[in-house]
Amino acid sequence: MPEDASPLTPVLFPHLVLQAENLACRRGGRLIFEGLCLNLGHGEAIALTGRNGAGKSSLLAMLCGRLRPEAGTIRVEGAPEASAAELSHVVGHRDGLKTALTAQENLSFAQALLGDAALAPEDALAAVGLPHVAALPVGYLSAGQRRRVALARLLVSRRPFWLLDEPMSALDLAAQTMLTGLMRNHLAQGGGILAATHGPLGLEGARELRIGP
Template sequence: MRLIVENLACRRSGRRIFSGLSFTVGRGEGLMVTGRNGAGKSTLLTMLAGRLKPDGGSIRAEGIGEASLPECLHVIGHRDGLKSALTAEENLGFARDLLGNPAAHPKAALEALGLPHVARLPVGYLSAGQRRRVALARLLVCRRPLWLLDEPTAALDLASQGVLAGLMKHHRSEGGLVIAATHQALGLEDARELRIEPSPPPSRPDEALQAEEWL
């Protein structure tokens, strides 16, 4: 798989978030998306996932046959996306069934994240770091070539960050792609950096445009 982004632009509520973003991520590569809060890191990942339409530019993938890009990726965002009343194993089982990989084993995924002892506990009883690791375990219950990770180390201790670094390294060694929005080093060896600079304050014409869009 190869992801190609050309001249991507985003405008929300009449305000330009970013424009002119171009990059390519190929087999076994990693890309760290950096920048200040509000620069558009999470917005970029949302666009790559197909949840937000770009204001300009293009996103395309090569080497995926007849599949669509959203079918070829995993997203781990700020929210863990877990059902508090379900156990860790049940949450992963739901993800496995939804993603269509009946051969995957939730227990094995939990073991890989160092959580075999919480398999039958409702995730509502888990700590923030444990919940984050359960969310990351979804990456292992169904193989997808592209991982989109938004601040994946949030709430993780140093040992768990090392486990995550190992998972990303293994994924890339098998030809997978990793794009991560981050404020800190992730252990992504040889990863390139895409820094998004905040857009300048709006000019008078942009302010007028925003007012017209709200009418």
């Protein structure tokens, strides 16, 4: 558990472990990686590192069910009836927002799709510092604002595992600090975070998993 979590912090998530064993990835006929093993447990953060093209985004896609592994298995210990995809939030390097919808409509859509509602969309926008853009179409927002709306999806539905692809991308220093606080809170509540990154996450005790040399 993170160092700043206190005994009074409510633990919302059970003791689950996202496990990947001997994963292999092949893209375009080329073997990207093989023999990759991963255990992401209760209150743990892992920084996923490696050169461009090493397979970081591909690994995240496998864990959330968007890409089939060439070999290996993925399961969640402690939840035998649920898949990793059903228990994970994903924020990719692309924001995945519908530009014609408002920020609040995007979050309402995500909440209805994902289920297990947590914060209301307007409260999630306030948590990422964007209460004033709720009624604006996402297409009118800056890159940093769109990134924060995408990150607000993490807050509208309860899922124990956060799979993040370059989560600090397009964020200014204040927004990076905000995101670090959200991640620390998620860890304190018993969640797990796997983040592909080329820079520091600002999370004490985060382990590194490097793909490739």
